[in-house]
Amino acid sequence: MAGTRPDTRLARWLVAGPPLLYLLVFFAAPALIMVLASFRSPGEFGGLAPLVDEAGKVDLNVDSYARFLTETVYMQVFVKSAWYAGLTTAICLLLAYPLATLIAKSAKKYRDLLLLLVILPFWSNFLIRIYAWMIILGPNAALAKAVNGVLAVFGAGPVPLLFSGFAVLVCLVYVHLPFMVLPLYANLEKHDQALLDAAQDLGANAWQRFWRITFPLSLPGVYAGAALVFIPALGIFAIPDILGGPEDTLIGNLIKQQFLETRDWPFGSVLSIVLTVSALVLAGTAAWVGRRSLGAARA
Amino acid sequence: MRRRSPLLWAAALCAYAFLYVPLAIVVVYSFNDSRLNAEWVGFTLDWYRKLAADDEMLAAAGNSLAIGLVASLVSTVLGTMAGVAMHRYRLRLLPILIVAPIAIPEILMGVSLLIFFVLLNFTLGLVSVALAHIAFCIGFVAIVVRARLAGMDETLTEAARDCGATPWKAFRHVTLPLIMPGVVAGALMAFTLSIDDFVITFFTAGAGTVTLPLQIYSMIKISVTPEVNAVSTLLMLLTLLLIVIAAKLSPSLLRSERET
Numbered sequence: 338m339a340g341t342r343p344d345t346r347l348a349r350w351l352v353a354g355p356p357l358l359y360l361l362v363f364f365a366a367p368a369l370i371m372v373l374a375s376f377r378s379p380g381e382f383g384g385l386a387p388l389v390d391e392a393g394k395v396d397l398n399v400d401s402y403a404r405f406l407t408e409t410v411y412m413q414v415f416v417k418s419a420w421y422a423g424l425t426t427a428i429c430l431l432l433a434y435p436l437a438t439l440i441a442k443s444a445k446k447y448r449d450l451l452l453l454l455v456i457l458p459f460w461s462n463f464l465i466r467i468y469a470w471m472i473i474l475g476p477n478a479a480l481a482k483a484v485n486g487v488l489a490v491f492g493a494g495p496v497p498l499l500f501s502g503f504a505v506l507v508c509l510v511y512v513h514l515p516f517m518v519l520p521l522y523a524n525l526e527k528h529d530q531a532l533l534d535a536a537q538d539l540g541a542n543a544w545q546r547f548w549r550i551t552f553p554l555s556l557p558g559v560y561a562g563a564a565l566v567f568i569p570a571l572g573i574f575a576i577p578d579i580l581g582g583p584e585d586t587l588i589g590n591l592i593k594q595q596f597l598e599t600r601d602w603p604f605g606s607v608l609s610i611v612l613t614v615s616a617l618v619l620a621g622t623a624a625w626v627g628r629r630s631l632g633a634a635r636a
Numbered sequence: 637m638r639r640r641s642p643l644l645w646a647a648a649l650c651a652y653a654f655l656y657v658p659l660a661i662v663v664v665y666s667f668n669d670s671r672l673n674a675e676w677v678g679f680t681l682d683w684y685r686k687l688a689a690d691d692e693m694l695a696a697a698g699n700s701l702a703i704g705l706v707a708s709l710v711s712t713v714l715g716t717m718a719g720v721a722m723h724r725y726r727l728r729l730l731p732i733l734i735v736a737p738i739a740i741p742e743i744l745m746g747v748s749l750l751i752f753f754v755l756l757n758f759t760l761g762l763v764s765v766a767l768a769h770i771a772f773c774i775g776f777v778a779i780v781v782r783a784r785l786a787g788m789d790e791t792l793t794e795a796a797r798d799c800g801a802t803p804w805k806a807f808r809h810v811t812l813p814l815i816m817p818g819v820v821a822g823a824l825m826a827f828t829l830s831i832d833d834f835v836i837t838f839f840t841a842g843a844g845t846v847t848l849p850l851q852i853y854s855m856i857k858i859s860v861t862p863e864v865n866a867v868s869t870l871l872m873l874l875t876l877l878l879i880v881i882a883a884k885l886s887p888s889l890l891r892s893e894r895e896t
Binding site: 348349352353355356357359360361363364365366367368370371374384385432433435436438439440442453454455457458460461462463464465466467468469470471472473475477478479511514515568569571572573574575579589592593596597602605606609612613616617620 | 643644645647648650651652654655656658659661662665672673674675714715717718720721722724725727729730733734736737739740741742743744745747748749750751752754755767768770771774778803828832834835839849852853856857860864865868871872875876879883
């Protein structure tokens with residue numbers, strides 16, 4: 338008597354209900370409240386102004402959105418964040434491609450180990466990984482001394498490595514590299530060696546084989562990795578907060594400021610919503626372009 | 637024909653060095669007999685002794701442990717339910733709610749939960765942090781459990797039902813033992829994520845509550861001291877142990893996690 342049983346409907350709710358309810362309350366509801374907060378006015382002492390004031394006027398407006406669009410400084414921070422995230426994505430791709438290729442070409446028994454070695458650092462504490470760069474780039478460390486020693490030869494003054502855009506970028510790449518390696522590897526592993534052999538038989542050199550076959554076929558992996566790196570990098574706040582200089586304020590730092598320092602919730606909500614929407618649009622685009630390029634490569 | 641060029645090896649070796657040298661430096665300097673994390677002076681265990689006598693740090697570690705235990709326990713139960721539900725039924729809303737917290741930048745979940753708790757007049761502290769951690773751990777557990785279920789022979793549960801077992805009995809005595817490695821792996825992962833989380837904790841902890849990552853944050857904002865290296869080394873060791881156990885229990889973990 339397999340198949341539909343009378344208790345399925347009840348069982349379905351009993352099993353799916355509790356996690357669904359929890360996530361509705363502690364994920365969906367807060368997100369919805371944030372959207373509503375973006376249409377309100379900031380309160381006198383932080384937070385939100387009363388929904389209905391003494392004159393009976395309901396507090397609903399798009400002032401915070403207007404502020405984001407009219408005061409160019411915020412757009413500039415957004416552009417700067419996108420620039421850092423884009424640069425991070427590009428460097429991660431350059432570093433990850435040879436690594437993913439090597440893992441995919443290794444003997445099967447070593448693959449899991451090599452992959453594990455890529456993932457393990459990602460499981461160590463996020464702050465520790467930032468802190469490690471504070472040590473390496475610190476003014477007394479060997480690297481800064483060497484760099485400034487070389488610069489002194491050319492008559493250039495000493496440059497600080499720490500608390501700079503450089504430090505932020507290096508750490509962004511460091512933290513996000515595994516996210517690029519994993520999808521690239523997953524893609525490269527599936528490639529058919531026969532295609533490359535055929536191309537070689539037809540006289541294609543190593544570069545042609547890579548550029549005309551391997552790379553186009555790997556594009557879905559590239560787009561997936563790009564989305565996995567770009568999106569979290571766009572919203573990061575701890576790295577510029579700890580390693581950046583005063584001019585390295587990114588969108589994540591701006592959001593943190595609005596909620597914890599200036600306590601302007603509506604404006605902080607607007608910034609968060611713009612960040613979410615850009616992240617979702619990017620993820621959607623990456624998935625769409627990835628599918629299309631796969632279709633084109635096969636055609 | 638598998639030819640590996642030395643150039644490829646060199647590039648990959650550089651990438652591995654890039655991944656591991658920074659962490660190795662943190663560990664090595666935790667044994668360094670110098671206040672400056674700049675050059676090797678000599679071996680010492682002083683920073684670990686200092687750590688053991690640091691009451692603030694120990695209190696923070698206690699908080700992290702308590703939150704991690706509660707968050708991993710609750711999220712394992714809820715995440716297992718979600719994993720089973722997504723495997724068995726065709727649902728529309730639940731899979732979105734499972735993936736969304738993993739896919740969006742962490743800061744968004746942090747600030748939205750901050751508004752949520754403050755508007756409800758819910759005191760920020762250990763409880764709000766635990767509630768937030770459960771929310772982001774459920775998805776990870778659900779994904780691991782679902783991967784385990786996908787590799788399982790569902791006819792076994794069907795057979796138990798045909799022999800007259802109630803749905804609960806069939807789950808308790810047939811399905812659950814079979815997916816147990818996935819459940820335990822999910823629990824270990826949830827515990828690790830909770831104990832390591834900085835961003836969401838930062839926004840939901842309030843002023844008075846300190847966890848290990850928050851304590852590390854306030855220390856490195858002031859200065860770089862080898863005591864941070866010592867606590868970092870211990871924390872890395874703990875995480876490493878948990879993740880290796882989890883990966884042994886559920887090999888798919890290494891590929892499915894965060895790849896959503």
